[in-house]
Amino acid sequence: MGNAALLRCLGSPGSLLATVVLLSMVLDSAWLLTQEQQDLPTVKPNASLNVKFDPQTTKLTWDCRENASSGECVLIHKEKGPIKKKVKDSECQCTFQDYSLHGGVTLTVEVHVNQRRLSEMLVYTNPGREGTAAQNFSCVIYDADFMNCSWAKGRAAPDDVQYFLYIRSKKRIERECPRYLKDSGTHVGCHLQDLSGLTSYNYFLVNGTSQETGIQFFDSVLLLKEIEQYNPPDNITVQCNESHCLIRWEKPRTRQPWPNREFQYQLDIQRRRDTSSGRSQLIVVFGDSGNRYNFPKPGSKAKHTVKIRTADARKAHWGAWSQPVEFGSEETGSSLVHIYVLVVLGTLVCGLTLGCLFKRFLKSHRLFPPVPQIKDKLNDNHQVDHEETQEREDHPEERMATHSRVLT
Incomplete structure (x- = not known):
């Protein structure tokens, strides 16, 4: 194709100039993109950090590089997610706090060397046959x-x-x-x-x-x-008045001396005669209430029992129950029955006592009969005559009849 034909294909000289300018802009953009890619941090294929992890000490180490600047370690836990730690300059290790590792973890290291980023990943798995662990x-x-x-x-x-x-x-x-x-x-x-x-x-x-x-x-x-499973509270006491019963206790002894607000208590209050019926009142009291509870005194004045157990204030992991503590008085009906029984028993005891005394008196009377007295005939006759004279004075009719019989 000749030059004339080429010019006809490109068009007029103005079109040719526009084409040259457009082509120049495209070439400049491609050159700039190449430069940006060259300036990005890259990792050489042979730039290994030789990362190692010791589960005994939970320490992650790698090979130190010259001119290494700050970086970051990441432990990716299956339950807790990513756990990050900053790496100081010229340090080639980082230590994590204790985490469970039996499910396996993924660890990554990222450092900067000569304004270039180097990173490496390590997958730690639980060695041994699957299903053999405790x-x-x-x-x-x-x-x-x-x-x-x-x-x-x-x-x-x-x-x-x-x-x-x-x-x-x-x-x-x-x-x-x-x-x-x-x-x-x-x-x-x-x-x-x-x-x-x-x-x-x-x-x-x-x-x-x-x-x-x-x-x-x-x-x-x-x-x-x-x-920790807490023991029952110590020194449970109950004091009652006409309106209520005040239940008090002391926090149990624990491994650490926690304040009262770290505890919660559950009170089981039952009528003493209804312990087998399952009718009880379970009451939760938190430790910041002063380790006390006011229980309204029932109108029947029935005797009750209370037992208490302890748990952490944030977790209801209850310990054992304390021994039951009784408070209140017996019911009215049962009190009357007791009174009747006491009266009957008292009557029987008194009757037996009197019977024994009477029997003892009769026995002593047989053993010691009364001593016969000497008869005074003079005094007796005088007493008889005196009695007959007195009788006549009291009955004149009989005295006159007697006198008539004598005259006849």
Whole structure:
């Protein structure tokens, strides 16, 4: 094609100039885009940080690089989500606080070297055969000084599996269970009589061994306040007047001396004769009320019983009931029955006493009869004559009749 034909295709000289300008703008945009891409942080294919994670210390480490500036560590937990920690300059590690790791976690490291970003990800999984870890793990503190932990054998664990419990405090002090509870030779629990050294929250790890296969571990972070089962309150007293009965108690002894507001109480008040009928009043009283409750005194003045148990103010994990404490008086009907019984018994006792005294008097009368007296004939005759004279004076008719008989 000749030059003339090319010019005809491009059009007039003005059109040619516009085309040249448009082409120049497109080339400039492409060059700028290339420069921006070159300025973005990139990661070289061979720029590995060699990230490592130690579950024993929850420490994440990586290879240090020259001119490394601040960065960030991230632990992605399946339940708690992303947990981030800042990395200071020239530091090549970060330590996370204790979290449960038996479900696996994902960890990432991001640092800046020479104004370029380097990042790497590490997936940590629970080693061992699936289903071999201990299950149904739980712990409870009781009587303020003792703790029991228990677990069950994993559903896929071999027969020769053996489990071991380790407890690590917040201060990173670790100890093994001092006394295991066994089932057919396998450790399925732990009893601790010394809780000294434990902090507010602690890390519990149950790992296992077997000659047949690898055993997965189970771990958990427990707050001691949440697993403590409180004793019943101390010194329960009841004082009644004409209108109400004031029930008082003292907070129980716990592992830590918590204030009153950290407790709640449940009162079970029953009529003493209706304890088997299930008719009771369950009343919840919080500790900030002063550990007291005013119970309206019933009109019948029936005797009642009260027992109390304790729980944490934020979690209704109730402990054991206290011994029942009686208050009030017996019902009127039962009081009358008691009075009748006392009257009858008193009458019987008095009758028996009088009978015994009378019988004793008769017996003493037979043993000691009265002594006969010497008869005074002179005084007796004089007394008889005196009586006859007096009788005649009292009856003159008889005296006249007697005189007539004498004359005749």
